Amino acid sequence: RPTLYFILRFLPFSLFVLYGLWRILRRPAAEAAARRFERFLFCWIVGGIVLFSLASHHRGDLLLPLWPAAALLAGRELARLAERHGRRPMAAVLAGLTLFFLGGAWWTYHVKAARDSEEVRYTVAAERAARALAASGLNVKNIHHLDTPVTLQLGLGTFRTWIGEEEALRLASGPAPVLLAVEAPEDFPRLLGPGGPALKEVFRWPPAADKPALRVFWSGGAK
Incomplete structure (x- = not known):
């Protein structure tokens, strides 16, 4: 080889x-x-x-x-x-x-x-999601990332430390509203399950997909 x-x-x-x-x-x-x-x-x-x-x-x-x-x-x-x-x-x-x-x-x-290549398709999808998220009007620099790909943050021009479910629960239950970005919500049942804090989905990519590649949730009520 x-x-x-x-x-x-x-x-x-x-x-x-x-x-x-x-x-x-x-x-x-x-x-x-x-x-x-x-x-x-x-x-x-x-x-x-x-x-x-x-x-x-x-x-x-x-x-x-x-x-x-x-x-x-x-x-x-x-x-x-x-x-x-x-x-x-x-x-x-x-x-x-x-x-x-x-x-x-x-x-x-x-x-x-x-x-x-599945890896290339995954990377291209993350790049497109980053462009759509940057154009959505959300403050991307304040988004907390749980399991999002590195390519997404590179496309957004940010590189924040990824957080776990415990930290996300603490932030979502606090007094200050937060934005949480996830790729696989089913991996965070305590945060995004029926018994979790009240979160509102404010972004998804692709918009009409049954299983989107990226979802962003807001903990501050109506937005």
């Missing part, structure tokens, strides 16, 4: 890195200094991929330390190809490859991910 991460996340330049590694094995440089440089880059890249392959946890961003060596090797191969075939044809080919892979990345991480 780290090998695929390295190839896919460094496209299209990873193609030139693979070509450079093949050249080092098949036709090493004639000069001793150049050979030492090639071996250094080869050990850096290949050794790093092998090391990360042996690890139990694989993530694409862990390969970032390999990119400087990959950039040096890819740059050398690009310079050689440009001298051999001309700079303009190479620039056109590289620009075409870059646009192609950028389009593929956009489709993979935006279109396909929004369709297939």
